[in-house]
Amino acid sequence: MLKICCIGAGYVGGPTMAMIAKKCPDVEVTVVDVNERRIAAWQSDDLPIYEPGLDEVVKEALGRNLFFSTDIDRAIRAADVIFVSVNTPTKTFGAGAGCAADLQYWELCARRIREVAESDKIVVEKSTLPVRTAEAMERVLHAGDHGAHFEVLSNPEFLAEGTAMADLENPDRVLIGGHDTPSGRKALQTLVDVYAQWIPRERILTTNVWSAELSKLTANAFLAQRVSSINAISALCEATEADVSEVAHAIGTDSRIGPKFLRASIGFGGSCFKKDILNLVYLCESYGLKEPADYWRQVVLMNAYQESRFVTKMLRSMFNTMAGKRIAVFGFAFKADTGDTRESPAIRVCRQLLDERAAVTICDPKALDNARMELGDAAERVRFELDPYKACEGAHAIALLTEWTQFKELDYERIYASMEKPAFVFDGRNILDHQALYDLGFEVYSVGKALKSHYVS
Numbered sequence: 001m002l003k004i005c006c007i008g009a010g011y012v013g014g015p016t017m018a019m020i021a022k023k024c025p026d027v028e029v030t031v032v033d034v035n036e037r038r039i040a041a042w043q044s045d046d047l048p049i050y051e052p053g054l055d056e057v058v059k060e061a062l063g064r065n066l067f068f069s070t071d072i073d074r075a076i077r078a079a080d081v082i083f084v085s086v087n088t089p090t091k092t093f094g095a096g097a098g099c100a101a102d103l104q105y106w107e108l109c110a111r112r113i114r115e116v117a118e119s120d121k122i123v124v125e126k127s128t129l130p131v132r133t134a135e136a137m138e139r140v141l142h143a144g145d146h147g148a149h150f151e152v153l154s155n156p157e158f159l160a161e162g163t164a165m166a167d168l169e170n171p172d173r174v175l176i177g178g179h180d181t182p183s184g185r186k187a188l189q190t191l192v193d194v195y196a197q198w199i200p201r202e203r204i205l206t207t208n209v210w211s212a213e214l215s216k217l218t219a220n221a222f223l224a225q226r227v228s229s230i231n232a233i234s235a236l237c238e239a240t241e242a243d244v245s246e247v248a249h250a251i252g253t254d255s256r257i258g259p260k261f262l263r264a265s266i267g268f269g270g271s272c273f274k275k276d277i278l279n280l281v282y283l284c285e286s287y288g289l290k291e292p293a294d295y296w297r298q299v300v301l302m303n304a305y306q307e308s309r310f311v312t313k314m315l316r317s318m319f320n321t322m323a324g325k326r327i328a329v330f331g332f333a334f335k336a337d338t339g340d341t342r343e344s345p346a347i348r349v350c351r352q353l354l355d356e357r358a359a360v361t362i363c364d365p366k367a368l369d370n371a372r373m374e375l376g377d378a379a380e381r382v383r384f385e386l387d388p389y390k391a392c393e394g395a396h397a398i399a400l401l402t403e404w405t406q407f408k409e410l411d412y413e414r415i416y417a418s419m420e421k422p423a424f425v426f427d428g429r430n431i432l433d434h435q436a437l438y439d440l441g442f443e444v445y446s447v448g449k450a451l452k453s454h455y456v457s
């Protein structure tokens, strides 16, 4: 029986391993983490992350061929294949601070594997890493005279939060990079055989290690670039009375462009996009490629512009003062169907609202605990409210920051009646029925669309 160990029980490691265990009953999967609370939560009815469909998959395999443990050394020793799925945040210190990937957790894992392993292992990079990290890892793994052989593969994960289970079950592709050596090809085949148990072989792409590493960064950079591109156009739409949804639809019907990822918004968030682009920028710079670095950096700058443009618009339309005004913030997660708030645009938007001394009430069905943590000290000046109707009582404005379906289905007549007048809606995701809100009496602002105001013609 093939034994897999995954180090890191987070948003990537947990769901991915649960799916492998579900689809491959003849593979034993053990997920380990230094965080005891997380490991306990994975074995409880209250999983540490919210992801639609995850509960069922974990329940099906838990205790059968899916195990969670804090005994990292034991799992490493027992495993044939070790996935490393630890966090690789942006460095906050030293060389490359604010740009380069912080590889300390990854290297710690590599050192741990070398220290405790007693037999040959396939070590799989699952976390997104800079190109040629595998080379560094191989050197760490093989430092000293270790009897065992470590074969490093790169198998980046492309799942998106909120749709992780569908993405894992039916991915566009699985990408595995390995070395073109006898042991590299053998390791690659071992991993291909795992995925081939439920994914058509032609969707399992194999490349060299460096291509796999770079493809992950490139995919995220391209996706984020599309969001920044349509957001740049949204600013122009507001200035020209073009409608960004119409423009997105018109260009998206061109099969070369395609319709996806063209939703104008307050900006992209999530643990990957910004981090991966900055990582790409840092890589370009370290190879002396200034122009490519500047090109990709602009995607991140555009995103920050979109966030602050949204708050500026709120401020201007609310008569240049928000001090003391109550703002109901609808949604704090970086996207719908997740409780994840990492790099959520809502963090910066709320902080800017607090700087303006607005009285902020945050409403989110899944992300209130994370919102409290993200806001740190500032959380003391914020109200957190599960009930959107309560969040709106006496409010001057609603700022919709996450596209949760439930916000579309509210009784806005009731909400309007409970708010201060003029009542403003700022729809940062363009999901509400703007005409209906306007007809109820709201002043309606959206992204990349004409203002609907009862006062301004």
Ligand code: UDX
Residues within 6 Å of the ligand: 157, 158, 159, 160, 161, 162, 220, 223, 227, 260, 261, 262, 263, 264, 265, 266, 267, 268, 269, 270, 271, 272, 273, 334, 335, 336
């Ligand atoms: C992303 C990639 O999609 C995934 O392949 C990779 O493995 C991890 O990074 P994720 O961050 O979970 O996944 O979510 P994604 O759906 O890509 O959205 C990222 C951000 O872009 C969100 O804040 C989302 O709201 C925003 N977005 C997305 C837009 O603003 N407009 C769009 O049209 C699409």
Ligand code: ADP
Residues within 6 Å of the ligand: 007, 008, 009, 010, 011, 012, 013, 032, 033, 034, 035, 038, 072, 085, 086, 087, 088, 105, 108, 109, 127, 271
């Ligand atoms: P991702 O979104 O990439 O999955 P997360 O932060 O959700 O990132 O998960 C990464 C997990 O890796 C965390 O639960 C963290 O505790 C774990 N981790 C980090 N370093 C180590 C390590 N050296 N050994 C084991 N687990 C680790």
